[in-house]
Amino acid sequence: MHTIDHAELADVFNKDEARVDWHDETLWWIRQKRDKAVNQLPEWELLRETASKIKENVLSNLAGYLEEFEGNAQKNGIIVHWAADAKEHNQIVLNLLKGKGINKMVKSKSMLTEECHLNEHLEHNGIEVIDSDLGERIVQLAKEPPSHIVLPCIHKKKEEIGDLFHEYLGTPAGNADPQFLTETARQHLREVFLTRRAALTGVNFAVAETGEFVVCTNEGNADMGAHLSEIHIASMGMEKLIPKRENLGVFLRLLTRSATGQPITTYSSHFSKPRSGTEIHVIIVDNGRSQQLGRPDFRNSLKCIRCGSCMNTCPVYRRSGGHSYHNAIAGPIGAILAPNLDMEKYADLPFASTLCGSCSNVCPVKIDIHQQLYKWRQVIVQKGYAATGKKAAMKMMSLTLASPTAYHLGGKAGRFVMKYAPIAVNNKLNPWYKQRDMPEPPKESFGEWYTKNRKA
Amino acid sequence: MNVGLFIPCYVDQFYPNAAIATLQLLEKLGVTVTYPKNQTCCGQPMANSGFEHLTGGCNELFIKNFSGFDYIVAPSGSCVLHIKEHLHSRQHEDEAADISSKIYELSAFLTDVLKVESLPSKFPFRVGVHQSCHGQRGLHLSQMSELVAAPFSKPGSLLQMVKGIEIVPLNRIDECCGFGGTFCVAEEAVSAKMGKDRIEDHLEHGAEYITGVDMSCLMHMEGLLNRRGSKVKVLHLAEILNAD
Amino acid sequence: MSTARERILNAVRANQPASTPLPEIIIPASEIDLSTKFTETLNNIGGKVIAVNNYADILNYLEEATATRLLNISSIPELQQLRTLDHIPRMPHSLQDTELAIIKAKFGVAENGAVWITEDLLDQRVLPFICQHLMVVLDASSIVANMHQAYEKIGMESYGYGAFIAGPSKTADIEQSLVLGAHGSRSMTIFLINA
Incomplete structure (x- = not known):
């Protein structure tokens, strides 16, 4: 296969080289x-170091922080769910919606739901999902996955977006003005926000000591969805925890400067308790994270703040x-x-x-x-x-490199580098040669020169 | 001071002039240099391909060749970084650790150990400096553009000592050239595009030569330059520092 | 069968490394003029600052600018005379036609131009998002230098909902062209009271 x-x-x-250049x-x-x-913050490297250490502490006490968060969130009136994998996560969301007889949901950006393929699962079960982040809405209309976690449609040209909007949102053909297209999306999605009873958001940070969670957006779509719905579902990878509220100061300073160069996102919303008459559900998702936590060489990848x-x-x-x-x-x-x-x-x-x-x-x-x-x-x-071929070549290479005799054997053409260097074979099948010339082979190697010129 | 000269395999075979310049430069600066003739390679091509477990024999040979020197010097940031990070041995771990602590990339050896403050060299041309990633980000030969920290450059400070040289500015001061070992063939399309973009930056700023601490990056860029028939040449840093 | 919760927590306990300490946050703040820095930063992110001396100045400013607009003034006793709604709306949806909302912020943050609001300052949480234009009243003396000081100020305060808001809603999702007014307010104006 x-x-x-x-x-x-x-x-x-x-x-398409011009497009590569543009991208x-x-x-x-x-x-x-x-x-x-x-570069405007002389303390930048200290901030990074502090954040890294905070996340180290989180990962080394994760079980305790998860329990602390759960307890405090429940005290605040938030309902907490646990999902071992993508399937469980998707089923929890579906059950929550079905339980309330809801068949349409608005969603703000959540890479976790992309990881879980939530949209497909819900649509398969008769639930319509509309992504409300502009970039996500664009790739949703194009029936593509996001190509970037912060800039979902960074691979798309405005003309292509104009065509999509023409096809799905009825804008005039050929109009690719970002201002106009954004305004169209605003009108279209405002109607969606006002009519959806359920909203799903991601979670940027969850605070163990307070049981609150923070969602960051520039567009305001997470807030529009959450504040107008009767049920707010927040999907959270379990590594999103931080111990204390004051730790948010460190992470909010780092997040958006790193992402887009803004000093902070337009909105950093702290959800602690549901509005009266509404519900907030947090789904804590594992989906391989506990396994990654058990890999000493790779566990630090769980520090990622996306x-x-x-x-x-x-x-x-x-x-x-x-x-x-x-x-x-x-x-x-x-x-x-x-x-x-x-x-x-x-x-x-x-x-x-x-x-x-x-x-x-x-x-x-x-x-x-x-x-x-x-x-x-x-x-x-x-x-x-x-690949098997690679394995055999590497085995031969290791034997040759361990033996000076084998390495120097066989004259110029038979020598090690001539055999193994990707640059050495001058033919069409060699990927090196497709766009690059091979180096001019010199009259003698350094070893040969040295023997002649520096004899003891 | 007794220095062991480590010449990476592809430099030995394809770019002897870079190795000769390294040797002559060190000798000019009063260093006793020995070239152990049984040396082969540092093992990086295998390790970066995921076959570090096959580098045992190669490591033993390296240890045998380079134990006992005051310093080991090589005209390559990449190979030196590999030795520093990955030279291990079941039987001779102490020797391996000793070598890792004594091995230097050429420009760092000149600035940090020899503390060179002037050079007799002359090179009246416009030169673009390519920051090879393993030397720069791995060995910290120069400050990295991603960090909020004071700028410095070991190769740069040495080039400043060369008479007549003009260092050209670049739009992207430390972007990777796309060589990347086996990446250069496994990911041919991206590798070649990265290389083209790098040389474009140098050409746009009127470089007559492109130099750097790693012949491997330069070989990749040279391949692209020659294919397009450019007159711009690549030279290892040692060749410029040794020029007169 | 054990619950997902137990299985997850057991797996985490089995795999988490030995505990490392939580670092103290010791990050020095730069010496800056807070109002100036706040104003500069907000201007850079598409917001606008109007320096005033008191609420009378705000009323004067608003008299012309807002004569025909639907206004929602949340919890600012000094400006209640401008309010066009005579009740606190029960459903957030009923705020959908709000042309202009004026709210009070608890404090501002100089380094990023953000203001901190909590839901006790709002009729409805959705107000600063659903309005077409947002105005915020902020005491200059309340501005702090950075986010560490901001959270120091918030402390363990209890709120159902709180948010930092920094400028108007925006997006650059289409070819990185910055457009103001994505889903939230199209503009953000701060009345900075220098008492």
């Missing part, structure tokens, strides 16, 4: 906005697009989270990197992303998910 592969999808993405420049611009914002800065800075992501990662979460962070869920299906992702390390440097919670990419490569190979 042939599985989807990042390199192949990236190859397709690169057929790269757009995301690089956001990286630059991030740089400008963080800012997306690793995607914006990643030179590979910028030139391959989010969909090439064939996973709900793309980019470097997706590549270290996904193999935990399905090592075979996502065996390619840790290799979709040059290990340049820029991701680890922008990460606001200091996840050692590129180190984890390296470590996942080792695990994936050890578990047998590497």
